[in-house]
Amino acid sequence: MANLYGAIEAGGTKFVCAVGNHPDDLKNETNQTEFETTTPVETIGQAIAFFNEQEQRYGKPLSAIGIGSFGPIDLNHDSDTYGYITATPKPYWSNTDFVGMIKRDFDIPIGFDTDVNAAALGEQVWGAAQGLSDFIYLTIGTGIGGGGMINGKLMHGLIHPEMGHIFIPRAPTDDYEGKCPFHQYRCLEGLACGPAISRRWNVESATLLEATHEAWDLEAHYLALGLVNYICTLSPQRIIMGGGVMAQAQLLPLIHDKVKAMLNDYIQAAEIVDDIQHYIVLPGLSNRSGVIGALELARQQVV
């Protein structure tokens, strides 16, 4: 009988948990749950309780658990704090031994990576990056983050990418000071995350702005600047853009046009010059890339 895996997509706002063997198992509502991210003890406790219930329901133990987590996190297996959420500005979560807390109740293999790397993995195995060795997955939402694969493996390096915090030129017409408290030189996240849009245009939520509002042209401009920088730095075979802000259907075509205009044919690749619609795309797994990727992280611990 097929192995049962546990998956946690740990976001700063909410956790999504699921069990199953295959992404199709997640179409069944009873195989998953989501809840607000409060404190580590409460929220990770809810995840553990969910996995316990599911083991009873299935009458079999989980074989492995995969976690895609908000960060920064420690991914260095030689480190004393491997598996921790480290110095996050999010209240209560700094220095949280995430893997250790799960492992206390489930002494099985635990896969652990960033939320965006988990989503990238999900897209590579089941979604819009199938067959690719070099691509990135971006989330544009409450924050901006990115992960992906280079040379066929997830990107880690010194710690892990923090793609949202690159510096980009401010548009001359924009006098909004940027939302990132760390970066006076105005990083992409500070200028283009969801809360930056609502603050700049003085609305409660960016979703209240009409599709024709000038906010979206400026948003596409900033995102395009970021994409050009990722393209020049990493040379990805494809870019996948997820997150709440990308639910605005007017954005992607604007981004396509602006990236092409900014690159100005400098990168002579047919994929960009002739077919940018298939080069910069929405996730193949819709908003399920993260949890499906976490399930895949679990599977890769044991197969």
Next chain:
Amino acid sequence: MANLYGAIEAGGTKFVCAVGNHPDDLKNETNQTEFETTTPVETIGQAIAFFNEQEQRYGKPLSAIGIGSFGPIDLNHDSDTYGYITATPKPYWSNTDFVGMIKRDFDIPIGFDTDVNAAALGEQVWGAAQGLSDFIYLTIGTGIGGGGMINGKLMHGLIHPEMGHIFIPRAPTDDYEGKCPFHQYRCLEGLACGPAISRRWNVESATLLEATHEAWDLEAHYLALGLVNYICTLSPQRIIMGGGVMAQAQLLPLIHDKVKAMLNDYIQAAEIVDDIQHYIVLPGLSNRSGVIGALELARQQVV
């Protein structure tokens, strides 16, 4: 008896060629030559003539040749134009079948990569990146370029990185319009390559500017913005900075200070926070990274 390898560091200004089995062989002046980059037929012809002479001198054939070339180049083995220099703005060199021209005279394995990837390889095997799986090598000179390894392999992806062409914010005090003809949004190369310095300050060569001239503080500012973007995007374990501009000894300490100030402790890695002098470094092979890397490219074709 040890294999004999050929190496070509093909720059837009000059070619450096060498033969040998080990980097130490390149301490012998008779094992190498350099000449101006003119036309493909003349310049590649000079490289071929040099290799022929060396085979005679050694009384044995070359086992392989490695080429680190200026770009853009086609590195896709499945492409009809694999081994070509493609759409370069450099006169005479667009659409040059570089590997094919060498192969006509030397039907042996040919390693081919970007100049900066070759230099990165040299630094990884013999220089400042030994033991690292994730790092970048930058050259700051007539242009700005970058290569490196991620997950233990050289970066290629869709084509290859063009790291110099990322967009960065212009300093408020700087009204120089940028030297890159492609990028009106002001890319790093356009603002910070050697010729941009001399144009901005209206001198024949940047080397005429005193070490205390304000030009260097601005140069360090722009380079630091670029480095922050590479750090956030790639999470390298180390950054190596070569090229003619980095011969200005006053630059590196300024860059260290500015990168730390700009990151503002957002990336909590001891390597950056506590020891940036060993995180951002000059090449271990001085100005020989490229040709030694090309020799290593050759060796890796046959061992």
